[in-house]
Amino acid sequence: MRGNVASMRRREAIAGYLFIAPWLIGFVCWTAGPMLVSLGLSFTDWNLLSPAHWIGASNYVGVVTSHVTLQSLWDTAYYTFTSVPLGLCVALGAAILLNQPLRGTALYRLIVYLPVVTSGVATAILWAWLFAPQLGMIDFLLQQVGLPAIPWLTSTTWSKPAFVLMSIWGVGGPAIIFLAGLKGIPRELIEAALVDGASVWARFTNVVIPQLGPVILLNVITGIIGASQVFTQAFIVTQGGPADSTLFYVLNLYNNAFVYFKMGYASALAWVLLVFVMLLTLLVLYLSRERVYYAGL
Amino acid sequence: MQVSRKAEGLAIPRVRPLHYHAFVAATYVAMWLILGAFLLPFLWMVSTSLKTLSEVGQYPPRWVPNPAQWNNYAQVFQDLPFSRFIANSLEISLLVVAGSVVSSSVVAFGFARTRFPGRDVWFIIMLSTLMLPFAVTLIPQYVIVYRLQLLNTYVPLVVPSLFASPFFVFLLRQFMLTIPRDLDEAAQIDGCGWWQIYRWIVLPLCKPALAAVAIFAFVGSWNEFLSPLVYLNQTSLFTVALGVQLFSGQYSSFYNLMMAAALVALVPVVVVFLMAQRYFVEGVVLTGLKM
Numbered sequence: 001m002r003g004n005v006a007s008m009r010r011r012e013a014i015a016g017y018l019f020i021a022p023w024l025i026g027f028v029c030w031t032a033g034p035m036l037v038s039l040g041l042s043f044t045d046w047n048l049l050s051p052a053h054w055i056g057a058s059n060y061v062g063v064v065t066s067h068v069t070l071q072s073l074w075d076t077a078y079y080t081f082t083s084v085p086l087g088l089c090v091a092l093g094a095a096i097l098l099n100q101p102l103r104g105t106a107l108y109r110l111i112v113y114l115p116v117v118t119s120g121v122a123t124a125i126l127w128a129w130l131f132a133p134q135l136g137m138i139d140f141l142l143q144q145v146g147l148p149a150i151p152w153l154t155s156t157t158w159s160k161p162a163f164v165l166m167s168i169w170g171v172g173g174p175a176i177i178f179l180a181g182l183k184g185i186p187r188e189l190i191e192a193a194l195v196d197g198a199s200v201w202a203r204f205t206n207v208v209i210p211q212l213g214p215v216i217l218l219n220v221i222t223g224i225i226g227a228s229q230v231f232t233q234a235f236i237v238t239q240g241g242p243a244d245s246t247l248f249y250v251l252n253l254y255n256n257a258f259v260y261f262k263m264g265y266a267s268a269l270a271w272v273l274l275v276f277v278m279l280l281t282l283l284v285l286y287l288s289r290e291r292v293y294y295a296g297l
Numbered sequence: 298m299q300v301s302r303k304a305e306g307l308a309i310p311r312v313r314p315l316h317y318h319a320f321v322a323a324t325y326v327a328m329w330l331i332l333g334a335f336l337l338p339f340l341w342m343v344s345t346s347l348k349t350l351s352e353v354g355q356y357p358p359r360w361v362p363n364p365a366q367w368n369n370y371a372q373v374f375q376d377l378p379f380s381r382f383i384a385n386s387l388e389i390s391l392l393v394v395a396g397s398v399v400s401s402s403v404v405a406f407g408f409a410r411t412r413f414p415g416r417d418v419w420f421i422i423m424l425s426t427l428m429l430p431f432a433v434t435l436i437p438q439y440v441i442v443y444r445l446q447l448l449n450t451y452v453p454l455v456v457p458s459l460f461a462s463p464f465f466v467f468l469l470r471q472f473m474l475t476i477p478r479d480l481d482e483a484a485q486i487d488g489c490g491w492w493q494i495y496r497w498i499v500l501p502l503c504k505p506a507l508a509a510v511a512i513f514a515f516v517g518s519w520n521e522f523l524s525p526l527v528y529l530n531q532t533s534l535f536t537v538a539l540g541v542q543l544f545s546g547q548y549s550s551f552y553n554l555m556m557a558a559a560l561v562a563l564v565p566v567v568v569v570f571l572m573a574q575r576y577f578v579e580g581v582v583l584t585g586l587k588m
């Protein structure tokens with residue numbers, strides 16, 4: 001009998017590994033293996049055509065000394081640290097609105113999520129048109145309310161805010177997650193706060209925000225990871241200009257890899273990005289460790 | 298207290314004095330403002346796509362083009378082989394959907410329903426790959442494809458979907474965990490093997506989650522830009538996304554035609570989204586919350 005159980009266990013283990021084999025094979029051949037290759041490449045001067053030469057850490061020295069790359073780091077940091085907090089505030093606001101018992105919320109939810117589904121080349125082109133100088137709708141609306149027109153995509157001051165604005169249009173993803181989080185807050189907590197006479201603001205800061213802790217953390221982390229890799233919009237709308245002010249990190253990486261074919265240097269860029277993203281994620285987790293309350297986890 | 302009660306909008310008071318209605322009205326106004334900001338860009342896009350170039354340059358801008366220039370769409374299809382691009386995108390996306398649904402559900406079953414040494418470690422490793430920037434694997438993956446002489450084929454766009462995406466596996470696993478285990482055990486007693494349990498017991502119960510995966514995979518693949526950009530350079534192989542980018546490069550000041558081309562790329566995703574919106578929201582909630 002005992003032998004029977006052991007053989008059943010073994011068969012189950014074999015079955016389990018067979019079931020996860022598609023992912024396991026992909027992980028080894030299409031993720032982990034390539035990552036190691038990329039790490040190796042980052043120490044070479046490989047350009048796809050001539051054989052690679054080991055050049056030590058020169059590529060990494062190049063990353064921290066290259067004017068263009070440092071500019072791209074700044075552009076990306078600016079974009080990430082403005083679009084993520086702003087976007088999450090808008091997302092939370094929209095989620096609270098969508099959580100009100102109003103007529104037509106299903107339709108509103110649909111509309112808020114629509115830009116997420118259509119993200120890509122088409123919406124990037126749409127925004128290029130909305131931001132267009134002279135004829136653009138956004139400048140027209142600004143002038144309608146008595147504000148001056150803004151040279152969005154032609155000024156180094158305004159190009160990054162333009163992309164931040166564009167990103168806020170796509171907050172439907174985190175908004176839906178916030179909405180589900182709001183629906184998960186136990187009614188008793190809100191009602192208890194009401195009985196204690198807590199104001200709207202007090203309930204928001206003392207009940208809603210703490211209850212949403214894990215959801216906020218999730219949205220912050222995925223937001224940072226997404227924003228630090230912004231590519232398509234900039235590739236389509238500005239190609240990094242004016243004066244590299246929207247040359248986001250991955251765009252710079254793409255240029256080095258697929259325009260200049262500096263595969264070694266681009267690999268070093270990729271690894272620097274990986275380390276940055278990992279450190280940022282760990283920092284966020286560290287900062288949140290005593291502030292986020294996990295109910296029942 | 299009465300005021301704050303209403304402001305919550307959660308607990309509806311029995312008596313509804315004037316300021317309650319004022320609050321509801323204010324909420325509707327806020328909602329309409331936000332919705333306007335989300336929806337108007339799309340409407341402006343449609344409007345622009347139906348204008349002549351001189352109407353596009355009109356100031357102040359008019360919302361309703363008169364007469365609507367449906368010809369713009371015909372011209373988009375004339376200037377670049379967009380019907381070809383649509384067929385290409387459909388081919389790729391449908392293959393990716395099939396690959397993702399099959400591979401992700403198989404892997405999710407392994408993680409959710411079978412016990413084996415190392416399972417939890419592998420699962421955590423899989424989840425952590427969700428955080429990997431795609432740029433880290435982009436170059437070596439390109440090198441592999443280049444070495445295997447698979448540039449300008451759909452292999453690098455389709456085959457990776459057979460490796461099960463961590464996001465989909467996670468979504469399906471969460472769903473499978475909600476299915477009672479007794480079913481597996483009963484089936485085992487009846488002599489079912491693991492594959493039969495997967496195929497005939499768990500899979501049929503996962504239909505809503507599988508639908509979510511299928512839709513996410515379709516939209517993701519349809520909108521994908523960087524991979525086709527890197528792997529394809531023959532125009533006849535282009536996806537819709539690449540076609541729109543090519544078109545916008547050639548007609549950069551013809552905003553009416555650019556918007557028409559962009560809408561050609563948008564319409565299929567919007568249709569799929571509207572038809573299957575329920576699964577979208579469920580899918581987001583499933584992965585976002587039950588972590």
